[in-house]
Amino acid sequence: MSDIIRIGMLGCGTVGQGVLRILHETAGTIERATGHRIEVVKVLVRDLQADRPGVDPSVLTTDPEEILGDDSIDIIIEVMGGVDPTHDWLLRALGHGTSVVTANKQLLARHGPELLAAAEEGGSELRFEASVCAAIPVIKVLRESLLAAEIDSVMGIVNGTTNYILSEMRGNGMSYADALAQAQDLGYAEADPTEDVGGADAAAKMAILCSIAFHTRVLIDDVPYSGIDSLQSEDVDIASELGFVMKLLGVARLVDDAVSVRVHPALVPADHPLAAIGGADNAVLLESSMVRQIMLVGPGAGGTETASAVVSDVLSILGSRPGSFLGGALADAGRPMAADDALESAFYLRLEVADEPGVLARVSSVLGESGVSILTVLQRGEGDSARLVMILHRSPEAQVAEAIGRLAEMPEVTAPPVLIAVVGSGEAPR
Ligand SMILES: NC(=O)c1ccc[n+]([C@@H]2O[C@H](COP(=O)([O-])OP(=O)(O)OC[C@H]3O[C@@H](n4cnc5c(N)ncnc54)[C@H](OP(=O)(O)O)[C@@H]3O)[C@@H](O)[C@H]2O)c1
CATH class of the missing domain: 3.30.70.260 (ACT domain)
Structure with a gap:
């Protein structure tokens, strides 16, 4: 790579604008630390006229070929979301040797192994820290620090919306409907909260986490899930009287070397580390006989928080050569799913x-x-x-x-x- 790293960005919404802002504000630090100057040369959007404060309009385009067909681009950042057309676009980029950073959990949870295989063939890198728990560096910890730690369980509060709702139901005695309405007012929940409260969002994140933790291929369809939408507030109250806290948990573990993973409401003892995670925070508890327990906690969403994980992936690509051992972190151990x-x-x-x-x-x-x-x-x-x-x-x-x-x-x-x-x-x- 030359001293100037040319970036093409797909999407410039909440996360994309955060990425541009962070790259601009930290350009000096990045150059001193890595020896590279980062230039965002093209940014794909749908509507050129939309309000994007601080974004140079001359870099905007509505033509994906200006990014996908430009061989001088070193890294593509995908922050537009959706499975189509991102799937085909990223396969093409990775296959041509262009490294990709993405925040797209739905894409990874459906096509992660295929995209990683394309990266391996193309000699490029695929990084996706922001796709799970936004700013919490859990993928990096699993892929690098704990690569050989033989993780045997991953438990997570990986959806901030539901954690906020359950915290309000328990702490303030609110009904599910009132807590959801409050989460929407505060911007924690989407206008259509189905993916969050029904458990699908958490299932996508658990598929990604589990693949990396257990070095095997787990897709979203392998993760049974149920959400909090049919929970009764009386069960939250009774659980509390009995000394438990209700959480929407992703629970993944190895059972006789087979993978068990699912997402469901669960009670955790009030003195369990996950019980203390309140509000919209996320947490992932990793267990292995080597390291016992490691818990990572932090914000699981937000434009700037997610953008910071995207930028950190870009810097990781600058710091590691394509084809290094990291690319093989998902090397398939062929574990079956547990019955x-x-x-x-x-x-x-x-x-x-x-x-x-x-x-x-x-x-x-x-x-x-x-x-x-x-x-x-x-x-x-x-x-x-x-x-x-x-x-x-x-x-x-x-x-x-x-x-x-x-x-x-x-x-x-x-x-x-x-x-x-x-x-x-x-x-x-x-
Ligand atoms: N927001 C968060 O807190 C968060 C947290 C974790 C992960 N993520 C992930 O980050 C990604 C981006 O999220 P976001 O919140 O930034 O979304 P967003 O605000 O809706 O922005 C999406 C951007 O992509 C552009 N876009 C979408 N489809 C396009 C298409 N077919 N062709 C060209 N441009 C297209 C949009 O263009 P226009 O501007 O012209 O509409 C917009 O600039 C998603 O995968 C999301 O799941 C977000």
Whole structure:
């Protein structure tokens, strides 16, 4: 690479404008540290007239060929989002030896292995720190610092919107709908929050994290997910009384060398490191027998925060040669996906039952017959009905599912059972 690094940028919205601002403000530092001067030579947009304060209009174009067809461009920054046409464009650039930095989690979670293979063939680099947890340097830590640490579990609060909503439900007793409306007012949640609250956004991020942590190919379709949109605030409250905190968690672990990964609401003990992550922050807890626990915490979204991760990827490319060992960080170890019946979990179970003598005994006996034992029971009567809340000991999930199916059919059980996984080092608060 010459002293001047020529950059083409695809997109100039919230993140793109942040990238231009950071590159401008830190140009001197970058040149002193790397010996390179960075020049953004072309920026692709749809609408040339849109308001972009501080952006030099002469670099803007609506013609992608001015970037993709320009062999003098060293690095392409993709901050336009979407899977089409970015997929074809980035494959082409990487295949021609142009390194790419992207913030696009949906693209990576669907086509990451294919793009990394194109980079390997083209002798280019693909970097995507900003695609997961914005400013938190978790991909870099996994790809570089912990490459040989044999990570065996990755647990994360990887969606800030849902963490904000759950924190407000717990801390301020808000309903789900009110907390969501407040998150939208404050700009934490999109006008259409489906991807966030339904768990799809977190699933895309977990697919990327898991691929890098376990050196294997995991795509978004491999990640079952459920969100917080059907959670009842009473379960958040009862969990809190029992010493737990409700979180939307991404949980990935190796089970007999197979990969188990999913996203779901979960209870964590109040003294668990992830329980303390409030507001819209993100956190990723990495575990390995070599390093025990490492937790990374910080802002998981925001234009400047995301842009800072994009710029840091550009600098990493300047600091490493194409074809170095980093390019092979996803070298496929060929791990299979773990079968669901291989998994064990502890659970929170809430049952609404008729307030009759012997109900608790009958419920306990159904659970016992399925080999599921009870750690804690909370029983409350309200008129003719009663509420049973239980923390179930860690058991094979298939056995718990069978027991819940039988409980749901008992005439004394008056509403569908609510079952939420309990995740953490123990099954109950220490
Ligand atoms: N915002 C965040 O906090 C955040 C956090 C993490 C990751 N990300 C990721 O970063 C990427 C960018 O997000 P953003 O918030 O900056 O989006 P944005 O504000 O909507 O900006 C998108 C930019 O791309 C341009 N664009 C979109 N489609 C195009 C097309 N087909 N041809 C040409 N230009 C096109 C738009 O042009 P116009 O300006 O002409 O409309 C705009 O400049 C996404 O992948 C997103 O998931 C964002």
